[in-house]
Amino acid sequence: MRTRTRIAPVALAAVLVAGGTMLAAGQAGAAPKAGPAVKATCYGGAKYYTSTAGGGSSNAHWPATGTWAYTTSNCNDINVKSDVSLSVKVCFKKTGSCNGWTSAKAGVWTVVAKDVLHGSGFYLQFNRTSSSKGWIAY
Template sequence: MAVAALAAGGLTAATASTAAAGPLTAQSCYGSAKSYSKSAGQRWFPNNGSSKLLTTGNCNDINIKPNTTTTIAVCFYPSSGGVSCQGSFKTAPAGQWTVVATDVRDGTSFVFDFGHTSANTGLWAG
């Protein structure tokens, strides 16, 4: 549930659950990663107003692996309407997977909020 994802947000719990599940779970999750490319001048990805990213059954969390260190949060778009953004940003180091939101339901619509307008590229899995 999006509310749980907003409240939970802790890296420790997600890391522990991934570690307990073993390397096959992480490989399956990260193995389905998709690339992103956020243009300079934009704060959100995707940023065309109508497109959203969707979580899948491959990961229990929303993860990002940026090519340059960035700050990141997630904004959820529940099926009931509206938008609910995380209240704080996480630092995602370059070249490392960072859990941005935990325990997110499959099929959840969301966008990344980078908190800045610099260009950014990398991978995401969710």
């Protein structure tokens, strides 16, 4: 009986270790394919922003006038989570053009540009003159 009681805990420990190793390996292999895991990595690198207020006929924008943000390998898209509901468009350095307006609800992640090449220069333009705050992941 002693042999059985000693073997059982050792066998149980070996099964738990093997199961944990298999689970970790399964998670590691699945993480890049799973949408939430990829988004968590993208949003995990998000930066808090405060847009520069516009004036007259100029809309608020981010980053500061005359500067560009550059996309990273953290995300394939440019995502915004603003403190207020507004519309956003992305303007690109290379092409000198902007995409159309995208409505973004307050407190919700919104994709404002899809499938953007890494290292692309861009700025955001908001459909208002007053400043906004929130998060941006790119």
